[in-house]
Amino acid sequence: xxxxxxxxxxxxxxxxxxxxxxxxxxxxxxxxxxxxxxxxxxxxxxxxxxxxxxxxxxxxxxxxxxxxxxxxxxxxxxxxxxxxxxxxxxxxxxxxxxxxxxxxxxxxxxxxxxxxxxxxxxxxxxxxxxxxxxxxxxxxxxxxxxxxxxxxxxxxxxxxxxxxxxxxxxxxxxxxxxxxxxxxxxxxxxxxxxxxxxxxxxxxxxxxxxxxxxxxxxxxxxxxxxxxxxxxxxxxxxxxxxxxxxxxxxxxxxxxxxxxxxxxxxxxxxxxxxxxxxxxxxxxxxxxxxxxxxx
Amino acid sequence: xxxxxxxxxxxxxxxxxxxxxxxxxxxxxxxxxxxxxxxxxxxxxxxxxxxxxxxxxxxxxxxxxxxxxxxxxxxxxxxxxxxxxxxxxxxxxxxxxxxxxxxxxxxxxxxxxxxxxxxxxxxxxxxxxxxxxxxxxxxxxxxxxxxxxxxxxxxxxxxxxxxxxxxxxxxxxxxxxxxxxxxxxxxxxxxxx
Numbered sequence: 001x002x003x004x005x006x007x008x009x010x011x012x013x014x015x016x017x018x019x020x021x022x023x024x025x026x027x028x029x030x031x032x033x034x035x036x037x038x039x040x041x042x043x044x045x046x047x048x049x050x051x052x053x054x055x056x057x058x059x060x061x062x063x064x065x066x067x068x069x070x071x072x073x074x075x076x077x078x079x080x081x082x083x084x085x086x087x088x089x090x091x092x093x094x095x096x097x098x099x100x101x102x103x104x105x106x107x108x109x110x111x112x113x114x115x116x117x118x119x120x121x122x123x124x125x126x127x128x129x130x131x132x133x134x135x136x137x138x139x140x141x142x143x144x145x146x147x148x149x150x151x152x153x154x155x156x157x158x159x160x161x162x163x164x165x166x167x168x169x170x171x172x173x174x175x176x177x178x179x180x181x182x183x184x185x186x187x188x189x190x191x192x193x194x195x196x197x198x199x200x201x202x203x204x205x206x207x208x209x210x211x212x213x214x215x216x217x218x219x220x221x222x223x224x225x226x227x228x229x230x231x232x233x234x235x236x237x238x239x240x241x242x243x244x245x246x247x248x249x250x251x252x253x254x255x256x257x258x259x260x261x262x263x264x265x266x267x268x269x270x271x272x273x274x275x276x277x278x279x280x281x282x283x284x285x286x287x288x289x290x291x292x293x294x295x
Numbered sequence: 296x297x298x299x300x301x302x303x304x305x306x307x308x309x310x311x312x313x314x315x316x317x318x319x320x321x322x323x324x325x326x327x328x329x330x331x332x333x334x335x336x337x338x339x340x341x342x343x344x345x346x347x348x349x350x351x352x353x354x355x356x357x358x359x360x361x362x363x364x365x366x367x368x369x370x371x372x373x374x375x376x377x378x379x380x381x382x383x384x385x386x387x388x389x390x391x392x393x394x395x396x397x398x399x400x401x402x403x404x405x406x407x408x409x410x411x412x413x414x415x416x417x418x419x420x421x422x423x424x425x426x427x428x429x430x431x432x433x434x435x436x437x438x439x440x441x442x443x444x445x446x447x448x449x450x451x452x453x454x455x456x457x458x459x460x461x462x463x464x465x466x467x468x469x470x471x472x473x474x475x476x477x478x479x480x481x482x483x484x485x486x487x488x
Contacts, residue, residue: 006397006398009395009396009397010397012395014395014442014443014444015444016444074397075397079398079437079438079441079472080468080471080472081471081472082471082472082473082474084472085441085472085473085474086474088397088441089441089443092397092442092443094443094444096443142444143444146412146413146445146448147411147412147413150413150446151385151411151413179392179446180392180394180395182394182395183392183394183395183402186394271446272391272392272393272446272447273385273386273389273390273391273392273409274389274390274391274392274403275389291392294390294392294394294402294403295402
């Protein structure tokens, strides 16, 4: 019996997150360098946990033995009184409760609290997608004021610096950021997404990798794959004059990291709002949008 | 050829609707998203004017949405918790993904109007009865607002008249659970007949 429905919701981290799928294991040295990035950006840590304690907890978590429901039971009591509400909130798999249950460090920079975690280690969520259980570093984002992550992320310069510096340390296969992974996981369980890996979708925030070269004779009307669409559009995305091009209206942010990687963000933040712009941007890039899976 | 005449009040109603839509412009003077420009898609967002123009069931209720917002902006309610301007409006007719919220019976909820501070407005209009707010809607909003992190900050039902007392009681109970009055009913902006 697979994990699904309310049990899956309970085990899945609730906060918007940025994901860094790795080709190998997360190394301690890389983790310590990430801590260094966050220490430098934040100036201090929010918790008393040490980096060593955090690393030990991640190592244990990497075995898949510390799934959230083994630490905190799903709340199924009454939802009537204020006290019921407090009990229910204490069970959510959010950053506040994670910090209460796991010896993790946390850092706050310009209204966002950052916590380094792993996504679906050892396939603890029992997912059927290709690559499930691979090492994926998850940067959990807690907005300390409503909207900082959901509606105003695009204004938060330190966030983009942190994501880029972590990517430089980890050298991940890609970088993806979203409000929730739940619609993707449900799509797998319902057989609507196979055989794609989650990271093949266009997330609200995506770092795109330069595709293989396009055949000289190809044009957009003949593009049938993400690679071909991206190969055709890449020079435009990478152009210093991008903001003046028609394609620019599809993205609120485009940041060229280097000749092989470009960060694109469709709207202002990692939000629950389902805008048509997500689907439009994805189709232009020959991809599918995470938001189109909500059903 | 018979001459079709508009029902009494229809012209005034149409004029108020058009004025309201014309008022809802963003900083670049474009009509705010969801009223005119939203193409139908798999994401299911609706186009307000298209649905009003269909003149089908619910078209007046659809027209009520920008009209109600204009009345709120113009100070037409004593129950509005704070004054609002059109600059506060994020969009009309946007669906929100609430699929990950525990216990919610639907994957999405639709904000007839969404404010930039996370206020979710649901407009309820009826010409023949009390504006209808279902117990399930209140229950879903209660669960969405109880979730942490919250996808929305608060929810207001804006109606053209009083809602059933049993609904008010349901909302009172929901607010008690939430620990603060996050769900409100604004029912004093007048009718739209």
